[in-house]
Amino acid sequence: MNRLHVDWTACDGRGLCAELLPELLTEDDWGYPVPRAGMNVPPALEPAARQAVDRCPALALKLTRVSAGRAPASS
Amino acid sequence: MTSAVEAPPGSRVQLRLLGGRNDGRLDSHLAQHGRLPVFDANQIVGLARDAGLTGRGGAGFPVWRKLSAVAATGRPPVVIANGAEGEPASGKDRALLAYAPNLVLDGLQLAAMGAQSAVLYAPAAAHRALGELIAARRGAGLDRVPVRLVAAPDAFVAGEETAAAAAAAGKAAVPGDKLVRITEAGPGGAPTLVQNVETLAHLALIARYGPGWFRTAGTPDEPGTFLATVSGAVAAPGVLEAGYGVTLGELIAAAGGATAPLSAVLVGGYHGGWVPAEAALPVSRAALTPYGGSPGAGVIVALPRSACGLLETARIAGYLAGQVAGQCGPCINGLPRLASTLTDLAHRRARPGLPAEVDRLARLVTGRGACRHPDGTARLIHSAMRAFEADVAAHLVGNCRAEEKR
Ligand SMILES: Cc1cc2nc3c(=O)[nH]c(=O)nc-3n(C[C@H](O)[C@H](O)[C@H](O)COP(=O)(O)O)c2cc1C
Numbered sequence: 001m002n003r004l005h006v007d008w009t010a011c012d013g014r015g016l017c018a019e020l021l022p023e024l025l026t027e028d029d030w031g032y033p034v035p036r037a038g039m040n041v042p043p044a045l046e047p048a049a050r051q052a053v054d055r056c057p058a059l060a061l062k063l064t065r066v067s068a069g070r071a072p073a074s075s
Numbered sequence: 076m077t078s079a080v081e082a083p084p085g086s087r088v089q090l091r092l093l094g095g096r097n098d099g100r101l102d103s104h105l106a107q108h109g110r111l112p113v114f115d116a117n118q119i120v121g122l123a124r125d126a127g128l129t130g131r132g133g134a135g136f137p138v139w140r141k142l143s144a145v146a147a148t149g150r151p152p153v154v155i156a157n158g159a160e161g162e163p164a165s166g167k168d169r170a171l172l173a174y175a176p177n178l179v180l181d182g183l184q185l186a187a188m189g190a191q192s193a194v195l196y197a198p199a200a201a202h203r204a205l206g207e208l209i210a211a212r213r214g215a216g217l218d219r220v221p222v223r224l225v226a227a228p229d230a231f232v233a234g235e236e237t238a239a240a241a242a243a244a245g246k247a248a249v250p251g252d253k254l255v256r257i258t259e260a261g262p263g264g265a266p267t268l269v270q271n272v273e274t275l276a277h278l279a280l281i282a283r284y285g286p287g288w289f290r291t292a293g294t295p296d297e298p299g300t301f302l303a304t305v306s307g308a309v310a311a312p313g314v315l316e317a318g319y320g321v322t323l324g325e326l327i328a329a330a331g332g333a334t335a336p337l338s339a340v341l342v343g344g345y346h347g348g349w350v351p352a353e354a355a356l357p358v359s360r361a362a363l364t365p366y367g368g369s370p371g372a373g374v375i376v377a378l379p380r381s382a383c384g385l386l387e388t389a390r391i392a393g394y395l396a397g398q399v400a401g402q403c404g405p406c407i408n409g410l411p412r413l414a415s416t417l418t419d420l421a422h423r424r425a426r427p428g429l430p431a432e433v434d435r436l437a438r439l440v441t442g443r444g445a446c447r448h449p450d451g452t453a454r455l456i457h458s459a460m461r462a463f464e465a466d467v468a469a470h471l472v473g474n475c476r477a478e479e480k481r
C-alpha cells in the first residue's frame with residue numbers, strides 16, 4: 001500500500017489536496033490538510049492520490065510505499 | 076550547576092559520568108580511565124546493544140539500531156555529537172561538556188569509526204575550551220577522525236536532529252522534512268548519525284568497563300545512569316546522576332530536598348509530562364508511561380503547591396509557541412493558538428468548552444510538523460490537563476486552588 005506524506009516545510013496550505021482527495025483529507029483551521037483517518041491510501045483512491053500529488057503547487061505532497069523493516073524515526 | 080552528591084547507601088543516586096575530578100582536563104581523564112581500547116565498528120554496535128544503551132537526548136531510542144542503520148548504508152557517515160541543549164530547564168549537557176568533555180570526545184570517536192567527519196555541535200560559549208581540548212587530544216594521537224566544532228544557536232529546536240545535521244552541513248539550524256531519514260542521507264548527502272553528548276559519554280565508559288558493568292545501574296529494561304537536571308522548589312538545584320528507576324524522592328533529596336510542599340513534578344522537560352509529586356515514583360519509562368511521561372532528557376522541575384500548574388504550563392506553552400522554527404503551517408498557527416487558549420484557562424478567562432478546545436488543538440497539531448516540536452508541546456499540555464484536572468474545574472468557576480494555598 002502507498003501512504004501520503006506532507007512535507008510541512010513546503011506546504012503552503014491552500015488546501016488543493018483536500019479538494020482533490022476529500023475521501024482522505026480535510027482542512028484544518030488554517031487550510032492545511034488533515035487526514036480523516038490515516039495517511040494510507042486504499043488502492044481505489046490511488047489515481048486520485050496521484051493526481052493530488054502531481055497538482056500540489058508546492059511539491060509538498062508525496063506518495064511513499066509503506067514498507068516494513070525501515071528503522072523507525074527516533075525523535 | 077553541578078552538585079556533587081555522595082551516594083547515600085542503597086540509593087540509586089550514583090556518579091559515573093560525573094564520578095571523576097570533573098575538571099575537564101585530559102591528564103585527569105587519562106589518569107582515571109586510560110586510553111580507549113580499540114574496537115571495530117561491528118564490535119561497537121554489539122557493545123551498545125549488549126549494554127542496552129538508549130539515547131539521552133530525549134527520545135530514548137536504542138543506540139545500536141541507529142549505529143547499524145548508518146553502517147548498513149556502506150558509505151562513510153557524518154557523526155554529530157549533539158550538545159545543543161536548547162531546553163531551558165536542562166543543564167546537564169553543558170555540565171557534561173564542562174566537567175567530562177573527554178568522555179564525550181571518546182564516545183564520538185567510537186561512533187565515528189570509519190566516518191568521513193565528526194562534529195561536536197555545542198553552544199558557541201563552550202567553543203574556546205573545547206577547541207583547545209580537541210587540539211590537545213589530536214596532538215596526543217587520541218583522535219583518528221578529526222573533530223570539527225559547529226556552533227549551536229540558542230533556540231529550542233536547534234538541537235533537533237535534522238536541525239543539528241543542517242547546521243553541520245553549513246545550513247541554518249532548522250529541522251528538515253524526514254521523508255528520507257538522515258541515517259540514509261543527511262542534508263549534505265552522507266548518512267548522518269546524531270547522538271546526544273551524554274549518550275556518547277556512556278558509550279565511552281561501556282567501551283572500557285563493558286556492557287555487564289553498565290547494566291549494574293538502572294533497571295533491566297533501562298540500564299545505566301542518566302544525568303538529571305533538578306530545579307524548581309528544591310534547596311540545591313543542579314545536575315545529578317542516578318540510575319534509571321531512581322525515585323523522585325531520592326532525586327529531590329539529592330538536590331537538597333523540597334523547599335515547600337509540592338503539588339506536581341514535571342519530568343522530561345518542556346516536551347515532558349506532569350506527574351504526581353509522589354516520593355516513591357520511579358523515574359523510568361515503565362513507571363512514567365501511565366502519566367504520559369518518560370525520563371526524556373532527565374529534566375525534573377518541582378512545582379510547589381503555592382504555584383498554579385496551569386499558569387506554569389501556559390507560561391511554558393507560550394515559550395514553546397515562540398520557538399517554532401517558522402516552517403510548518405500547523406505548527407506556526409497551531410502552537411500560538413494552543414498557548415493562548417491555555418492561557419485563557421490559566422487566567423480564568425473561562426468560556427464554555429475551553430478545556431475541550433485545548434484538547435482539540437493539542438490533537439490537531441500532533442504529528443503535523445517536520446519535527447516533533449508540536450507533538451512534544453501537545454504532550455505537555457495533555458499531561459497538564461490530566462494532572463491539574465481539579466485546577467481546571469476550579470478555574471472554570473473563577474477559583475484557583477494554588478492561590479488558596481498561599
Ligand atoms: C524540538 C526538539 C528539540 C530537540 N533538542 C535536542 C537537544 O537540544 N539536544 C539533544 O541531544 N537532542 C535534542 N532533541 C532530540 C534529537 O532530535 C535527537 O533525538 C537526539 O539528539 C538523538 O540523540 P540520542 O539518541 O543520543 O538521544 C530534540 C528534539 C526535538 C523534537
Ligand code: SF4
Pocket residue numbers: 006010011012013014015016017018031032033055056057058059060061
Ligand atoms: S496541495 Fe500541496 S501545498 Fe496545497 S495544501 Fe495540499 S500539500 Fe499543501
Ligand code: SF4
Pocket residue numbers: 008232249250251398399400401402403404406407443444445446447448449
Ligand atoms: S514542526 Fe514547528 S518547530 Fe518543527 S520544523 Fe516545523 S515549524 Fe519548526
